[in-house]
Amino acid sequence: MTALRVANLDVRHGLLRAVRDVSFTVASGEVLALVGANGAGKTTLLRAIAGAHLPASGSVFLGDVDVSRVPAHQRVGKGIALVPEGRRLFAQMTVEENLLIGRVSGRSGDWNVDKVLEAFPNLVKRFRAKAGTLSGGEQQATAIGRALMSNPDILLLDEVSLGLSPLVVDRVYESLRGSMTVGTTIVLVEQDLSRALAVASRVVCMLEGSVVLEGQVADTSREKITEAYFGLHRSHQPPGAAA
Amino acid sequence: MMNAIVQGVLLGGYYALIASGLSFMFSVMRIINLAHGSLAVFAAYLLFILADSYGISPFLGLLIVLPLMALLGWALQRFVLERAARAGLLVPILATFGLAIVVDNLLFEQFGADTRSLAPYIGDLSFNSWQITDDISVGQFAVLTFVAAVAVLTLLQVILSFTPLGRAIRATSEDADTVGLVGIDARKVNAIATAIALVTVGLAGAALGLRATFDPYAGEPQLLFAFEAAVIGGAGSVWGTLAGGIALALGQALGAEIAPQGFLIGGHVVFLVVLFARLFAPGSTFPAMLRRAVGRR
Numbered sequence: 001m002t003a004l005r006v007a008n009l010d011v012r013h014g015l016l017r018a019v020r021d022v023s024f025t026v027a028s029g030e031v032l033a034l035v036g037a038n039g040a041g042k043t044t045l046l047r048a049i050a051g052a053h054l055p056a057s058g059s060v061f062l063g064d065v066d067v068s069r070v071p072a073h074q075r076v077g078k079g080i081a082l083v084p085e086g087r088r089l090f091a092q093m094t095v096e097e098n099l100l101i102g103r104v105s106g107r108s109g110d111w112n113v114d115k116v117l118e119a120f121p122n123l124v125k126r127f128r129a130k131a132g133t134l135s136g137g138e139q140q141a142t143a144i145g146r147a148l149m150s151n152p153d154i155l156l157l158d159e160v161s162l163g164l165s166p167l168v169v170d171r172v173y174e175s176l177r178g179s180m181t182v183g184t185t186i187v188l189v190e191q192d193l194s195r196a197l198a199v200a201s202r203v204v205c206m207l208e209g210s211v212v213l214e215g216q217v218a219d220t221s222r223e224k225i226t227e228a229y230f231g232l233h234r235s236h237q238p239p240g241a242a243a
Numbered sequence: 244m245m246n247a248i249v250q251g252v253l254l255g256g257y258y259a260l261i262a263s264g265l266s267f268m269f270s271v272m273r274i275i276n277l278a279h280g281s282l283a284v285f286a287a288y289l290l291f292i293l294a295d296s297y298g299i300s301p302f303l304g305l306l307i308v309l310p311l312m313a314l315l316g317w318a319l320q321r322f323v324l325e326r327a328a329r330a331g332l333l334v335p336i337l338a339t340f341g342l343a344i345v346v347d348n349l350l351f352e353q354f355g356a357d358t359r360s361l362a363p364y365i366g367d368l369s370f371n372s373w374q375i376t377d378d379i380s381v382g383q384f385a386v387l388t389f390v391a392a393v394a395v396l397t398l399l400q401v402i403l404s405f406t407p408l409g410r411a412i413r414a415t416s417e418d419a420d421t422v423g424l425v426g427i428d429a430r431k432v433n434a435i436a437t438a439i440a441l442v443t444v445g446l447a448g449a450a451l452g453l454r455a456t457f458d459p460y461a462g463e464p465q466l467l468f469a470f471e472a473a474v475i476g477g478a479g480s481v482w483g484t485l486a487g488g489i490a491l492a493l494g495q496a497l498g499a500e501i502a503p504q505g506f507l508i509g510g511h512v513v514f515l516v517v518l519f520a521r522l523f524a525p526g527s528t529f530p531a532m533l534r535r536a537v538g539r540r
Contacts, residue, residue, distance in 0.1 A: 050424055076426030088421040090414045101414050104407060105426035150426055 002063065003028040003185040004049070004154050009058035011041075011048045018044040020209035021058070026154070026202075029183045033190055033200030033217070037229060040206040042189045043085050046156045049187070050082035051075040062154070077105040079153035083160060085189075087143040091132030095123055095142050098131050102149030109151025110182065116145035119175045137168035141175065157188040161195065173199060193225065207231050244500070246379045251496035253381060255472075255489030256389025260450055261465055262472035263395050264443035266484045269473065271403075271416040271436050274324060274335050278343040279444060280466030285346055286312055286448030287361065287457050288354060294364040301361045301449055309445045316441030320434040343462060350459035361452035369453065388450045392485065395443055400481040402439070412436050471514040477521075490517070 004026040011019035019041045026032050034042050047053050049060055051072030059068040062078055070078070081102075089098055099113050117124050120141035126134055131142055140160055147155060157176075161169040173195065176186075190196035197203065197217050205213035205228040213220070213228035226232070265279045276282075286308055293304040319342075327338040362369035368387075372380040403409040415422050415432045422429050451457055451465060468491065476487020491510050498509015522529040 052420070052424060071428075072423035073426050073428045076424070082424050084421065084424060088418060088424075090417045090421075092417055093410070093413060097410050097413075100407070101410050101422075101427070102425050104411060146425060 001028045002026070002061075003030070004187070005059075005061040006045075006049065007059045007061065009045070009048060009060065010056045011044050011053050012056045013044070017056075018209055019048060019055075022206075022209075022211050023058075024204055024211060024214060026185055026187060028153075028185055030202060031186045031188070031200045033188055033196035033203045034206065035190065035193060035196055035203060035225065035229060036206035039208075041209040042206055043158055045206070046082060046158050046187065046189060047084075050080055050156055052082070052084075076150050076152075077107060079107065079151075080156065081147035081150045081152035081154070082156040083143050083147045083158060085158040085162065087139045089131040089134075089139055089142055089146070092130060094128050094130055095134070095138075096127050098142050098146050099149050102146035105150045107151040111148045111151050113149070116148060119148075119178045120145055122171070135168075136164050137172065140164060140168075140172055144172070144176065152184065154185045154187065157186065157190075159189055159191065161190060161192055169195070193222070193229070197222070197225075205229055247496040247500055248493065249375070249379055249381060250385075251493040252489050253385040253389050253492075254496070255485070255492035256385070256392040257447075257450055257454065257488070258468050258472040258491050259476075259485040259488030260388060260392040260395060260443070261447040261469040262476070262484050262488055263392065263399060263481075264440040264447065265466075265469045266473040266476070266481075267399055267443065268437065268440040270480075271412050272324075272433060273332075273416070274339070275470075276440070277336060277339040277466060278346060278462075279339075279469055280464070281343040281346040281350075281462030282312075282315070282441065282444045283448035283451055283465050284457050284459070284462040285350065286445040287452035288350060288359075290361055290449055290452055291359050294361060301364050301453060305445065305449055308449070309442050312441040312445035313438040316438035316444075317434045319441070320437035321430070324437065325430065325433070343466070347460055347462060354459060356458060358456045358458045359452070360456040361449070362454070365453060384454055388454060391446060391450065392488070395446060396481050396485055399439070399443075403481070408432075408435065468510070471510060475514055475517045 002025050007023050009019055009022045010017060022045060034045065036042050044053060048055055051067070051070060055068060059066055061067070062080065065078070067075055067078060090101065093101070096113070099116055117127070122138055123141055123145065126138055131139065134142065144157070144160065160172055164172065188196065188200065200217055203213070203215060203217050203220060203225060204211055205225055207228065212231070213225060261280070261283060265276060268274055268276050289308045289311065290301045290304045293299040293307060294301055323338050323342065324335045327335040368384055371383045373383060373386070374380045403413060411422070411427050411432050415427060415429045419429045422432070447465070451461070472488040472491045473484060474487070475490050476483030476485070490513055494513030495506045495510040498505030498507070498512070501509070521527065
């Protein structure tokens with residue numbers, strides 16, 4: 001079953017076409033890795049799926065429902081949750097309050113404060129601390145926990161490893177496995193290719209706003225992804241073929 | 244002297260009541276509502292109409308006026324402040340300045356320059372007092388106002404600290420873009436916050452009309468007192484607002500003890516002293532800004 005379908009999506013920042021004619025589908029329970037160099041349009045694409053940017057053209061379907069024009073705060077209620085780049089916690093509020101804020105959409109499901117603390121045990125002793133005083137790993141755990149509190153069908157993760165030590169990233173991904181096994185569909189943006197390929201079942205590679213490679217991780221070699229990542233496949237075209 | 248202090252504290256309750264909505268709006272929406280005093284006077288006129296034309300006691304009238312003020316707050320945010328905010332950070336403040344002028348003059352056109360009071364409609368309560376000692380007696384209505392101020396401030400604090408609505412309000416004030424991603428409608432939250440603020444304005448208007456007199460242009464001094472109390476108390480802190488109101492009133496009482504004309508000056512002096520103490524306190528960035536402004540390092 002298709003959980004998420006993006007069809008011919010165009011997103012602009014003013015004159016810049018950050019996302020160009022992007023189409024892909026994500027099946028229920030699938031983990032999709034979105035890779036690409038800086039500025040490839042990954043974050044903009046995720047934010048457009050979450051509703052933080054409205055597309056210039058094209059559509060986003062949640063299951064069979066077209067949500068392209070639905071504002072972000074209503075998409076949360078329909079089952080999309082984004083863990084934004086840079087975590088964007090409410091720094092003046094405690095970990096507990098940040099988690100409770102995630103509950104406002106009122107979706108029913110398995111996730112609650114206790115389960116988040118179970119998944120991220122490093123938060124237990126910081127439960128009443130202001131989010132602004134947390135370490136990077138704790139902040140990331142809180143941000144993911146806040147998103148999970150809305151019991152999403154689809155979890156969008158933007159650069160969860162950014163600014164964290166490898167050891168902490170290991171722990172974050174270890175905790176994420178919990179939600180992967182309960183069947184949550186995940187789309188993750190990750191700079192670290194090997195980590196992305198280790199957790200994802202499928203990979204979409206973006207370059208300059210467009211999808212340049214899409215495939216099952218098992219069928220795709222690392223070399224091919226690397227080529228697509230840097231746009232090397234273009235220079236591999238035989239002389240004269242390029243316009 | 245003791246009497247001046249007691250009366251000052253009670254008057255401080257009134258100042259805290261008018262300051263509560265101003266400081267609430269500033270802390271959660273970063274807007275200084277310059278129409279605050281005029282809207283309080285507007286609420287007082289609504290109560291006056293209800294009492295004068297329909298014989299409804301001002302206390303019962305609040306049951307009608309407070310929901311109206313909430314509605315007005317919602318509309319104010321939706322149709323004025325939200326639009327103004329798109330044009331820049333300071334534009335909403337300018338918009339409230341304009342609104343104050345509009346409200347003042349509409350009231351003048353409708354009601355003329357006559358001075359009104361709600362006191363005649365509450366019977367003995369407006370002048371009855373309790374004898375505490377031989378020298379000190381406190382007005383019953385002044386005590387009621389003080390209690391109302393403490394209740395309003397406590398309620399605001401409880402809403403902000405412990406309710407889902409309060410969490411949504413605080414989160415929205417911190418990061419209005421991100422709340423959308425967690426499922427909060429920032430527009431709705433801001434409209435509700437303004438509605439809450441204007442309910443306190445309605446209460447302040449009632450207190451103003453019941454304890455003293457008002458006319459169409461009475462809003463401006465009320466705004467000034469609210470602003471001074473909020474700044475002295477540290478804008479945005481709920482209990483600070485009560486302390487600020489009391490400090491302002493004590494300053495005024497002390498000023499009046501020194502010279503009959505010293506009432507207002509005493510309040511302004513307290514305001515300025517606290518303001519400058521804040522600006523030049525250790526850790527403040529103001530002195531460095533000042534040095535840069537005059538070109539010295």
